[in-house]
Amino acid sequence: MQKKPLFLAALTLGTAAAVTVNHERGTLNLSQPARRVVALEYSFVDTLVALGVKPVGAALGTAGGDRGTPPYLRDRVQGVTVTGSRAQPSFETMAAARPDLILADAFVHGNVYPQLSKLAPTAAFQSRRGSLDDLNAQTLAIGRLVGREGAARQLLADQRSLLAKARVLARRNAPPFVAAVATPGSLTVHTSGSFVGSFLEDLGRRNQVAVKDGQTQYEISLEGLVALNPQTLVLFTAPDERPITETWKTNPLWQKLAAVQRGRVYEFSRDNWTRGRGPIALKLMVAETIQSRLLQDAAPPTEFGYR
Template sequence: MTLRLRHVALALALASLGGAGHALTVPHLMGQTELAKVPRRIVVLEFGFMDALARLGVKPVGIVADGDKADQVLPHLCRFYPPGSVTVVGNRHAPSLEKILALKPDLIIADEEDHKQLYAQLSRIAPTLLFRSYRGSYADQLEQFSLISRVVGREGLGRTVLTEHRVLLDRARASSRPAAGRTAVGVLAPTGFFVHSDRSYVGSLLGALGRDNPVGNRDGQTQYVLSAEGLLALNPDTLIVLYNPEDEALFQKWRSGPLVRALNAARANRVYAFNRDAWAKGRGVIGLEGILNDVIRSRVLSGEGQGR
């Protein structure tokens, strides 16, 4: 489905939603869920939903962390969710049903990748919306934000936020030049180099910024390990590598490998590195603001050859 058709479909779905104080019929991946009123006690089980509520000024009663500690929240969300300010119901990949139940939520927002198998159990606790965030595209994030803004009764603010986002997107797109060529992106971790396809979150964002991502889905996966030989076969003109500070030595070793040095991107000095958590996990409009500002400041898509 094209982006325009997706927006039309979303608009039709949103038209079925009532205003504050009225019943809401909310479309999501598991069909439709009826909400008797605007929810006030919300538990969110993925970073993109935490991002959405933070930007809309709505405080959830429960959130998830990236690990087992409350302070393991993405850096750009820490100011909204400082340790101890909101109950953490566990790791986003394995939330605690008991902790969620104890919060007595009137809405749970869950992710398809990690929580589809828990959907029936979550739905017995509270009405549950299931979205595709973790494996979703850039367009998915914007659609979910629009829908969530209606669900929490902040539609007007949601429209303003998206207008501001599009202004920033246009600024970032203006820095994109044909000289950057085919642009690929991947996460470097101790377990390998994970490329992101043109239908992944960051991969599809490159398309919205005017660049061709040569990486397609493989076996239905939008992110998968690719060897140095496989990367050389793709031979992108610009390469974005995402890794965290603790993997700096790993990046230097990988970057100096003969196959990586043979890439068009490497020979033209167009290998750029950014923070893995900020880019690969920074779903939502707040996360996108950080990514787009990185794009603008670094001129990664300009083709100027100022990479590492």
Template sequence: MKHQLILTASLTLTTAFAQSSQTVKHELGSTDIRGTPKRIIALENSFIDALAQLNVKPAGVADDGSPLPHLAAYVKGVPTVGTRNQPSLEAILALKPDLILADLERHKNIYPQLAKIAPTLVLNSYRGSRDELLDQFSLIADLTNKDAQGKTLREEHQRLFAKTKLLTSKKAGPTVIGVLAPNGFWVHSDKSFLGTLIKDLGRDNPVSPQKDTQFVMSLEGLVATNPASIILLRNPGEVTPLDQWKTNPLWQSLPAVKAGQVYEFNRDLWAKGRGVIAFNKMLAQATASGYLQDQPAKANFVDQAK
């Protein structure tokens, strides 16, 4: 199953009481989950974001050494189980989880080991679209017995999204969006999470996938794309290709650069957040920056990760 979450429920009787059992179909099969999970391990940021929004404390998280700034207060004191790419099976086992939330891209190879530790759901977070991520949020709300709260929060987000979309200029040209990392400019295609986000907001992303939804693009490639606006996502203080590009005539010749329509945002929030809390903050910044209105960039949001 690629892009659909299906949840069915059955009832199982125990000698003492009736306990609900849910069979959840996910990316790598189906998993039976008994009762309401209380000790959840979240191995991707979007899952942590969902639990935070629902006020459900995880038993452990994968946080790459430090939590995302907008989630730091929520996961304070929560044990870490290593990085998202290489979570520690021993650390996970020691926490005695009753549910593990894993990502298809990062954790498909260790799914058999995770499933032996606890019921494990493998969801398409890293490569997922905005709609998929919202569906995952709703699923997590259902599993944690927060379905009513989850429905309300999702509806609130959708209303905010619709209100924000009204600000999008209908005359705006195409946008290229990507991450500025020390090892290159990682452009996000129209099939990536960020690509679907700006498309849903009414802006066009002219970049198609090249074997992957995200890939390295050279300055020459960016010039060939000739976007009317550019969104750059980077971390404060990092050395990136932009440091050299700024003095390059090719960069200076770009219509987006000449028009002052290069918008800079925090990489952790925009590229790694992938949850309702992050979405709502991104909508506010997309508006405050002037991006949606097709105006010259009003501010630099690289330092605003919370």
């Protein structure tokens, strides 16, 4: 069961142009829809672009170990001022952009929220640790904040239709999956409360891993993965990295995994799947899920099979 987002409604105030939005840090009142928006998470950039709004600044930098803009977004953010990275936003660059709205991540930017609020009105959402429901609620909230509520509702309606069509392909009673991001140094499982974990559940597959101690994502070892022994394993990797699972492949424990023995290890780009988390990324994810044969619990084709 996906958790309900905290910010379910935005109400008009005294005039038709004024908006109020509830978010993770309280209530944000704007006298009129925002025109100059700085986005500090890729999901916000994705959503703004999908709504036809180009941000005046975005955290697209690579400081602090960030990989930078996901490939699918790069052409869409040409000319946007880089306001540092997600982990290390530049207050000077943000101030120079003269925003009338900052979109922040409640998890990543929690400690600097007071400083952000001094620069401009700031709304904080659970993007990095949010579920599909959370991200959809953000799309609607952002649409209201920038005066594009109608466009946001249409995006969500189109998305529901797309997901419903894909869901028809899901094999009934297919074994549950474990989904995880594999970097060179760690394996992080994405639970039923994460974006990708809840997304795949919405498409008709069951997530084997539930939220743990309030964490929608957490690291596990090879031994921890063996303890789960998934019959279906979904990995998110980067094309320019050697994930830790490559090392694990030489370990007999890896070869004992049911998913490995069944040939049901699927691989997707973590740049597009776990970092974008917006309406544009979701369309790519639906297409790749169908192409991978994951919904049917069939062996993946070469381009989506773990090598």
